[in-house]
Amino acid sequence: MTGKTDGRAERARATRARIVAAATATFTTSGYATTSINAIAAAAGVSEQTVYYSFGNKRAVLVAALDRAIAGDDEPIPTLDRPWVHAALAEPDPNRQIELQVEGVGEVLRRAARLLDIIRNAATDPELAEVCATSINHHREVQRTFAASLAEKTPLRTEVAAAADTAVALLSPETYLLLVDHLGWPHDRWRTWAADCLTRTLIA
Structure with a gap:
């Protein structure tokens, strides 16, 4: 049976x-x-x-x-418990943490940016507005965890909350799609640019 x-x-x-x-x-x-x-x-x-x-x-x-x-799979594992997140948080070098952080988020955006864009464009639907808000809050929570970890390794130019919001903006699906889909950047160019921007903006 x-x-x-x-x-x-x-x-x-x-x-x-x-x-x-x-x-x-x-x-x-x-x-x-x-x-x-x-x-x-x-x-x-x-x-x-x-x-x-x-x-x-x-x-x-x-x-x-x-x-x-x-997620990249259908396993019920929260983002903050994913191996790529653990690897970035455990990295002692702050510059390398940012590189790993961007690499991991970049793989998420490869898979999810277009769906997120569809959801945000349809967010006048009350049910989808809730999905949109949840996705933004989740992204912010993840980036706040990264920012707090970074602050333990090196002085930051701003407080942790502001650093997290900066990362949310730079690593947003809107920015990714603008550069990759509309302006034709290769994914690797976006990844290098995003890591450089975060490093210059966040680390004092």
Whole structure:
């Protein structure tokens, strides 16, 4: 019985992953408002009922897609418990901490910036406005942790809260998409620029 239960759970997880991948591609191509559950189901190769059964509604599908993009997997591990965050926080050299911090955030932005942009453009929807606010607050919490760690290693030009907000702005999806998507910067150029800006702006 356990084997059958495990098999069903694994199939359900695989179906959810397929729906999330299809939804990510569809939202990114068509936007939130014009993407229907039917379109997501068709792209995933499942029925509409399967999408509703797995997630409940379109907003929940978008949130799941965003969570997957930010994490890079579907494991329930908070950002601050991720290995790349631990590595950056444990780095004794403040300049290297910033490099690791930017590298990690950069990988998140590669996966999630376009979905975050869609959410913020659709934030007139009250439900999506809440998702947008939550994502900004989460980003701010992560950057405050990095700023506090940096302050323990070297004098900063400003207080920790202001340093964190500076990082939120420099490492925002809006800035990333402006430079990478609209101005054509390679990702590595953005990463070098962001690390240099943070180092010059934050470290006294």
